[in-house]
Amino acid sequence: MSLMPDRKTIMLVLKDVTQENQYKREKLEQERKFIEQTRMAQMGEMISMIAHQWRQPLSSISATSMNMMIKIQLGEYNLETKEGRDECENSFVGQLEKIEIYTQNLTTTINDFRNFYKPNKLPVLTSLKSVVEKSLKIIEGSLHNDNINIIYDYNFNEKIELYDSELMQVVLNIFKNAQDNFKEKGIEKPLIKITTKERSLIICDNGGGIPEEIMKNIFDPYFSTKDEKNGTGLGLYMSKTIVEDHHKGSLHVDNQEAVEGEGIGACFTIKLNLSSQSMEG
Known part of the structure; x- marks a missing residue:
């Protein structure tokens, strides 16, 4: 029973978010x-x-x-x-x-x-095929010199709102990892297959796959199987950040049957969850 029945009571709950905000700032700075x-x-x-x-x-x-x-x-x-x-x-x-x-x-x-190094402040309406083609313009000379063949299977013809230069960085990281793996293992007739379907971009190779013992760590920051001068261990970590945080999607890798020939190969799958519209023409 209230001692002052004619008075209204207001209860305030205060929460100190200083540490929480500090953590957010530190996380943004680290990223x-x-x-x-x-x-x-x-x-x-x-x-x-x-x-x-x-x-x-x-x-x-x-x-x-x-x-x-x-x-x-x-x-x-x-x-x-x-x-x-x-x-x-x-x-x-x-x-x-x-x-x-x-x-x-x-x-x-x-x-x-x-254009690759020009940051995207706003998403642009473009296709996954366009992102792949612009990425290949940058790296195709290097791939050609290493006799790496590319095959395409485009099954998704819609434009998507995305940060294209950032997604190009993801694609280039995957290409470069495949290229380095081909060289390290001396793969004959190296091949990369690129597939698009249902807002997904799938990049597979015939490089022998990724050892199971390191599969769970390859997206960790500073994790690298390359020597110090050839790798920072940040490429795949940043790729996952770009896909998941900036595009609300997912990036994962598994070993599948090699694109051509016997054995297995690594297969990276990028799934995006963004608005899209059908391409004209």
């Missing part, structure tokens, strides 16, 4: 550092990939210009006659057009890398 470390480590790999991408067009430009120089030095064209001058002009125009194409390829490579 930021992980992202920065991962991107810095990847920059070295990207520079190597640029070198692979540039090697062919630079060699072609050198060979084309050398061919033009030799023809001039050998006096291959009779510039005293109109016919000779026309022949020289036609030849040089054709060679210069080739050089222009090679130069455009160099520019395209730089733009691909620049």
Whole structure:
């Protein structure tokens, strides 16, 4: 019974969230550092990939210009006659057009890398196929040099709202891990298969799979089977963070029957839970 029946009673419950907020700030700062470390480590790999991408067009430009120089030095064209001058002009125009194409390829490579490192503040509407193709533009030169073949099985033709440069980072991490594994094990006829279906991206290889004893640890921060100079142990950890925290999806790996040939291979499955719409055309 209240001693003051005409008075209203208000009960306040206060909760000290200082430590909770401090924990959240520390977690965000730790994640930021992980992202920065991962991107810095990847920059070295990207520079190597640029070198692979540039090697062919630079060699072609050198060979084309050398061919033009030799023809001039050998006096291959009779510039005293109109016919000779026309022949020289036609030849040089054709060679210069080739050089222009090679130069455009160099520019395209730089733009691909620049766009990759441009952070997405807002999600964009794009397809999983587009993310894969943009990722391959960055790493295909390196994969080609290691004779790694890619096969595709696109079964999902919808656009999804996602952070494409971040998802590209995930795809590149998986490609790079497969590539390193192929080299380490000396896999003959290395192959990567890319499948899309029902908001999922599946990347499988024929590299012998992942040992069961380390399967549960590969997404842990700083866990790596590579030597110190070749791996930071952050790539797959950040990939899982990007998929789960930024895209509300899941990333897991298991061993399945190899894409081609006998044995097993690693199979990474990215499942996204985001809005989508059918692609036109």
